Amino acid sequence: MTNNKYKILLVEDEVNISNLVAAMLEATGYQVLLAESCSAAKLLFASHLPDLIILDLGLPDMDGMELLRFVRKDSLTPIIVLSARAEENDKVSALDSGANDYVTKPFGSAELLARVRTALRNNRFSSDEGRLPGGRFILRELELDYDARQVFIKGQEIRLTQTEYNIVAFLSENSGKMMTYSSIIKAVWGGSACEGSIKKLQVNMANIRRKFGAKPGENNYIINELGVGYRMNG
Numbered sequence: 001m002t003n004n005k006y007k008i009l010l011v012e013d014e015v016n017i018s019n020l021v022a023a024m025l026e027a028t029g030y031q032v033l034l035a036e037s038c039s040a041a042k043l044l045f046a047s048h049l050p051d052l053i054i055l056d057l058g059l060p061d062m063d064g065m066e067l068l069r070f071v072r073k074d075s076l077t078p079i080i081v082l083s084a085r086a087e088e089n090d091k092v093s094a095l096d097s098g099a100n101d102y103v104t105k106p107f108g109s110a111e112l113l114a115r116v117r118t119a120l121r122n123n124r125f126s127s128d129e130g131r132l133p134g135g136r137f138i139l140r141e142l143e144l145d146y147d148a149r150q151v152f153i154k155g156q157e158i159r160l161t162q163t164e165y166n167i168v169a170f171l172s173e174n175s176g177k178m179m180t181y182s183s184i185i186k187a188v189w190g191g192s193a194c195e196g197s198i199k200k201l202q203v204n205m206a207n208i209r210r211k212f213g214a215k216p217g218e219n220n221y222i223i224n225e226l227g228v229g230y231r232m233n234g
Helices: 015-027 038-048 064-072 088-096 109-128 162-173 181-188 195-211
Strands: 007-011 031-035 052-055 079-083 101-104 136-139 142-145 150-153 156-158 222-225 229-232
Touching: 007 015, 007 038, 015 031, 015 109, 031 038, 038 052, 038 064, 052 064, 052 109, 064 079, 064 088, 079 088, 079 109, 088 101, 088 181, 101 109, 136 162, 142 162, 162 181, 162 195, 162 229, 181 195, 181 229, 195 222
Parallel strands: 007 031, 007 052, 052 079, 079 101
Antiparallel strands: 136 142, 142 150, 150 156, 222 229
């Protein structure tokens, strides 16, 4: 039934891309609302309360970042930015402003659908994503016991330093969402991102991935987008 479908607000002014993405989403069973401008998107967002927004940044009436900030003022509705802007600072700016994910054009349809599924799944459970009673987080064979500050893979404890644990816990609490270097550094160390603090984060992350058994080129729970940030692979 239509009312059981996830509603996705697609904000895109290029008709060919809009038609392509809408057809792809509808074929997968989603209900799609279309907007070609920020102002139209604001009206649809307020009246339909969609489950997810796919947002282009280059819109005719105002920058898509305006809509991102408008939604984030009082809503946690997941937002995937779909943009031709491929610069690192554009990605970081959108993610730090509250976007859940950032996909650059041209994009693969399978990848976009996977990002949509992840964003919807994580939002459905909200802050309780993957949580079990007693303060535990489960993702495949990875398990975090928040109360004991312990991490297990396949039932074996992974011995992490206090800083490494804090990084893993923060990523697990935002599972599926791309977290920028600056957001992780602020949460773990309380400072702002600079060359030194980013290097410190990367060293800790290399140790975490090694302890998790990740081989070079494998994601294995934590995905790295170079120059942007990390995502716990929800």
